[in-house]
Amino acid sequence: EVQLVESGGGLVQPGGSLRLSCAASGFTFSSYEMNWVRQAPGKGLEWVSYISSSGSTIYYADSVKGRFTISRDNAKNSLYLQMNSLRAEDTAVYYCARETMIVGIDPWGQGTLVTVSS
Amino acid sequence: DIQMTQSPSTLSASVGDRVTITCRASQSISSWLAWYQQKPGKAPKLLIYKASSLESGVPSRFSGSGSGTEFTLTISSLQPDDFATYYCQQYNSFPWTFGQGTKVEIK
Secondary structure (H helix, E strand, O other): OOEEEEEOOEEEOOOOOEEEEEEEEOOOHHHOEEEEEEEOOOOOEEEEEEEOOOOOOEEEOOOOOOOEEEEEEHHHOEEEEEEOOOOHHHOEEEEEEEEEOOOEEEEEOOOEEEEEOO | OOOEEEEOOEEEEOOOOOEEEEEEEOOOOOOOEEEEEEOOOOOOEEEEEOOOEEOOOOOOOEEEEEEOOEEEEEEOOOOHHHOOEEEEEEOOOOOOEEOOOEEEEEO
16 A cells, blocks of 8 residues: 655744655655645645656745755655745645656645744 | 636535536646545545546546646536545646635535
8 A cells, every 4th residue: 555654744933944754655666756745724735846756856836946955765765855944834734745647646645734933 | 837727616516416617727738637635634635637537446426527728527426425625736847736726515
């Protein structure tokens, strides 16, 4: 069974940093592209970042470019999101999700809540 | 960026109703469109990919159609478990973008 389990969320002050992790199991992690998608409380879904299977290709949403860094460790079956210079508007549930060319983004993890507040 | 516009934002319907949700892209995305269902406190669940392909395990009352810029998600006979929020998403070109969501409520 494919499983994606996020961790690392919590309460952080504006300007602070946080590193999210996503542990993958049940599939060959190194063969798949991965994404981070977030959802602010009561709001819709917003794509955040993409990384190719090898890590050689990376994209970011304009809203996080220059502040967030996506990375992966295929030996550890893990995906990461380093979030710096956090703002109140970054408050959201952050989901990691697998991607394939045909199907798109699926499945998704259960999400981890990041709250940016003083 | 490709803008995705869903309509309606909210839909009130009864069990057994036929329900249609529309998603429009600001430019052609061929058939690179997915539909997701999300319930409160849960992660989105894939229903339809490549505009009209039913994800394994998804009930056949769900169907998708369209290509280019106009897409629809149809629920042929609404069931109690279907009351949720539905999102479309394009994966034709980065940045991936989502519609704003359609909440299907009990009438």
